[in-house]
Each structure stands twice: as structure tokens, then as C-alpha cells.
Amino acid sequence: MSRASTARRTGPPVPTLRRERRLWNEGHRLIVGVDEVGVAPTCGAVVAAAVIMREGCHRIPGVRDSKTLSMVQRERLAPIIRKRALAIGIGAASVTEIDRLNIYHATHLAMRRAVARVGPHDHVLVDGRRIFGFEEHAGPYTAIIDGDALCYSISCASIVAKVVRDRLMAKLAARYPWYGWEHNRGYSSPDHRRAIAAHGVTPHHRRSFATVREALYGEQSALGLLGDAFAPPLEEPPIEEPPMDSRDAVAVAIEPEALRAVMIDVEAEAALSPP
Secondary structure, three states, rough: HHHHHHHHHHHHOOEHHHHHHHHHOOOOOEEEEEEEOOOOEEEEEEEEEEEEEOOOOOOOOOOHHHOOOOOHHHHHHHHHHHHHEEEEEEEHHHHHHHHHHHHHHHHHHHHHHHHHHHHOOOOOEEOOOOOOOHHHHHEEEEEEHHHHHEEEHHHHHHHHHHHHHHHHHHHHHOOHHOOOHHHHHHOOOHHHHHHEEEEEEEEOOOOOOOOHHHHOHHHHHOOOOHHHHHHOOOOOOOOOOOOHHHHHHHHHHHOOHHHOOOOOHOOHHHHHHOO
């Protein structure tokens, strides 16, 4: 076996349209792929994307789980996905919502917002495990573990969501240049932790996360709080906003100048406006 063949066999899996084709054959025409990004970072919103690819479409070469792609590859693929998709919806949950609901429930809220904004649909394919109560808001759906690596529509959504959040963090980095968000994307890297120690916590840091709580209140206060992000919410998530026009949602997903529309959810208008 050649070295190239071995590399292909051991490289990242290539997502397929197998699940979409099965649903199309069953009469479901509008199939939504949903994925999120930004669960683990200590600051910034969690962002979800919902993508409907055209029935009978062919794969875009290079599309796979966004985590296996470079920034250059994602930025190249995102406009192609926009052009070929039937509809794209973007949803986000703000830092305030993450701290109030916990990251688990806030992530599901972002996903529900994305699905609501993608417009009419027949079935949803979502990355991960079954989500309690998700069908009530999103309609019939299938949860696929490692769906961002295995399912083409979800892979497309993962790329769109990653591009949106990376651009959002780059915009916030322009307002808070000490934290390196344009590079670390809000993850708890050594440089980010040193910046928090030197410059303090911003309004965009997640106070329910142990790293941030330790910076605010000391190590003892943070002990035992690492699992708090997955505790039951203190209150029910807010009611969804009316769906955004799908053309606007596509613009939000890809166009840098349209990122301000995402701020409806992430409550960051003040941070992006002149002081």
C-alpha cells in the first residue's frame, strides 16, 4: 500500500450524505444540519449554525469537521457553503445566558435559535446525543454522535458556526487587545490566563466557569464549581425570537459586516460601539 493511500485511510473521516439521502428518499425535502461551537471557552458567546443543503446536492470537496480544518480552509469553504445552501440560520447564547442557564442549556438555546431562523424544514440532524425537549422546539430530529465528522450537513454547519464565532472573537479582541482572543478564541490558554491575572475579567468572560471564578474570588471559591456549568438551570430559557429572514441569516453566517446581527443574541452591542 502506498504512503498516500495510508494517509487517506488514517486521516480525518470524510462526512457522507448517507443520512440525508435516506431522509430524501422517505419524502423529507428540507433537511437541516445543526452544530455549535464555543462550549469550552471561558469567554464569548456559544454560537450554533443550521444549514439546509439542496436536495440531491453533491459534496463540496474539503468539507469535514471544522475542528480538523485550518482557519484558511474554513474561510475558503464558508462562502461556497453559503452559495450552495438553500438556507442558513445562526443562533447564539450570550455570556449572560450561559451564566444564568449553564453552558449545557445555553448551547441548546443557541441551537434552537439557529433552527428557528433557518425557516421551514422537515427534519433536523444534530451533532451529539439526544436533547431533552429539543423536538418540541425544532421538530423531528436525529442526534448523531460525532455528527460533525460523519454527516455532511452537520459538517457544513460546523464550518459556518466556527467562522461566525471566530470573527466575533476577533471583533471583541479589537476592543480588548490584551487577551489574545483573535488567536485563542477565548479558550483557557496559558497566555489568556496570564492576561486575566494581569488585566482582570471583562464583561465577556463567563463567570460561571471555574477559571474565571478563581480569578474573581480566589482558588477556594472556584473549587467544586467546575461541574456547575452542567447543573440544572435556575430558570427556564427565554422564548425564542421570531425567525429571521433566511437571506439575512445567510449574510450573518458569512459576511463580516453582518456580524452585528448576531449581537441580538450575544448582547455585545455596547462592546462594539464607540465608548
